[in-house]
Amino acid sequence: FGKVTRSFALPQELDEAKAEAKYHDGVLELTLPKKQAAAQKRITIQ
Numbered sequence: 001f002g003k004v005t006r007s008f009a010l011p012q013e014l015d016e017a018k019a020e021a022k023y024h025d026g027v028l029e030l031t032l033p034k035k036q037a038a039a040q041k042r043i044t045i046q
Contacts, residue, residue, distance in 0.1 A: 013034050020031040 010032065015033050015035045018031075018033045022029045022031075
């Protein structure tokens with residue numbers, strides 16, 4: 001077997017700092033968690 005590459009676009013909602021990749025028994029497992037939603041802030045309209 002030779003070198004294999006694959007690339008694909010990911011949505012911007014991913015938390016890159018928490019991304020993980022594991023390779024075991026010929027299987028590549030990617031864990032790509034979403035970023036936490038921005039905290040909502042309620043404002044009073046005058």
